[in-house]
Amino acid sequence: MIVILNSDIDRNTPEFHRIQEYLETRPDVRTLVHEVTGTHQTVTEIYLIGDTASLDQAEIESLPGVERVVRVSEEYRILGRHRGDTRPSGFEYNGVRFDQDELVVFAGLCAVDTPEHVETMLRALRDHGQSCTRMGAYKPRTSPYAFQGHGKSCLPYVFELAGKYDIRVVAMEVTHEDHVDEIRAALERTGSPTGVMLQIGTRNTQNFELLKSVGRQREFPILIKRGFGITLEESLNAAEYVASEGNRNIVFGLRGVKSNMGDPHRNFVDFAHVPVVKRLTRMPVCIDPSHSVGTRDAGPEGLLDVMHVTAQGVIAGANMVLVDFHPAPRKALVDGPQALTLAELPYFLEDVTIAREAYTRRRELAGRMRSAGAGQP
Ligand code: PEP
Ligand code: MN
Numbered sequence: 001m002i003v004i005l006n007s008d009i010d011r012n013t014p015e016f017h018r019i020q021e022y023l024e025t026r027p028d029v030r031t032l033v034h035e036v037t038g039t040h041q042t043v044t045e046i047y048l049i050g051d052t053a054s055l056d057q058a059e060i061e062s063l064p065g066v067e068r069v070v071r072v073s074e075e076y077r078i079l080g081r082h083r084g085d086t087r088p089s090g091f092e093y094n095g096v097r098f099d100q101d102e103l104v105v106f107a108g109l110c111a112v113d114t115p116e117h118v119e120t121m122l123r124a125l126r127d128h129g130q131s132c133t134r135m136g137a138y139k140p141r142t143s144p145y146a147f148q149g150h151g152k153s154c155l156p157y158v159f160e161l162a163g164k165y166d167i168r169v170v171a172m173e174v175t176h177e178d179h180v181d182e183i184r185a186a187l188e189r190t191g192s193p194t195g196v197m198l199q200i201g202t203r204n205t206q207n208f209e210l211l212k213s214v215g216r217q218r219e220f221p222i223l224i225k226r227g228f229g230i231t232l233e234e235s236l237n238a239a240e241y242v243a244s245e246g247n248r249n250i251v252f253g254l255r256g257v258k259s260n261m262g263d264p265h266r267n268f269v270d271f272a273h274v275p276v277v278k279r280l281t282r283m284p285v286c287i288d289p290s291h292s293v294g295t296r297d298a299g300p301e302g303l304l305d306v307m308h309v310t311a312q313g314v315i316a317g318a319n320m321v322l323v324d325f326h327p328a329p330r331k332a333l334v335d336g337p338q339a340l341t342l343a344e345l346p347y348f349l350e351d352v353t354i355a356r357e358a359y360t361r362r363r364e365l366a367g368r369m370r371s372a373g374a375g376q377p
Contacts, residue, residue, distance in 0.1 A: 015065030163193020215245025266294025
């Protein structure tokens with residue numbers, strides 16, 4: 001059960017203390033207070049954990065300072081979209097908005113290799129009006145002998161160059177909690193020229209200690225990817241692990257799942273699940289067409305499969321696109337065969353715009369269906 005307080009009530013008000021006193025006298029119920037910072041205001045929520053079945057919802061709703069009470073289902077208590085739950089989704093980070101209505105593209109290098117490639121990539125993004133990128137410093141690889149990423153040594157130039165080209169958020173995978181400290185230290189040393197979204201990769205979706213440690217810090221938002229060999233429910237619970245530690249600035253990433261039937265793509269593309277995740281939770285949903293498709297194959301009309309599946313995800317309402325580009329894919333140290341080139345960048349972005357316009361029109365169609373009473377399950 002979640003008690004949502006009026007926007008003018010916070011921990012320091014007498015109303016808050018009276019509500020807390022009331023709740024603390026209930027047997028077998030524990031409270032957890034959380035402040036949700038939106039674009040215009042901060043709202044205080046009190047989570048009730050334990051034997052909440054016996055609580056009188058109407059009585060709590062009648063307490064001064066309480067706006068409303070939401071009974072949550074057992075699943076995805078924090079991130080779930082519960083019945084009668086109209087709370088807004090998403091968050092803002094370093095001037096960029098992430099929610100279930102926005103769309104942000106993160107094109108960039110799968111793995112940082114040279115400062116020159118980083119700079120060429122970031123300049124192209126700036127020239128095409130982009131404000132976010134992906135840059136891998138810590139690479140979890142299938143083989144222990146493969147290049148593992150430059151690690152912390154590349155962070156200073158990646159962050160400085162991001163700042164130089166007005167890039168506000170860099171999505172960067174971490175595979176150990178020490179990496180978060182290294183990122184924080186490098187940002188401090190370079191004067192925080194940019195922001196970082198911590199990425200939890202598909203191989204770590206159920207690394208619960210890592211999930212809990214990124215959940216405990218509140219500074220960086222988190223992109224958690226679906227595990228490639230587990231159910232969607234298990235992956236959404238992984239996101240809930242992060243949120244349960246305190247950080248709710250979470251984006252959920254679809255990146256395809258392992259399946260022999262996935263041939264000819266590296267993974268079986270699962271972007272049909274974009275609206276499903278948006279229905280089950282309030283998280284913005286990211287698609288990663290590069291790690292889903294894994295090749296530069298194109299359809300007979302000449303559009304790359306990576307572009308086709310991106311359009312499929314965007315037309316279904318995706319909120320973020322994480323995609324591999326490289327100035328010289330043949331020289332890339334990781335995932336060159338799936339990287340798009342800088343010459344392809346403007347076409348890729350135009351295709352995203354086409355799909356997004358179609359999605360906008362489809363939302364308008366949904367509004368008409370709803371007012372006509374059609375389309376209800
Ligand atoms: C990546 O985005 O660089 C990556 C390794 O992705 P995934 O965890 O989805 O394989
Ligand atoms: Mn990769």
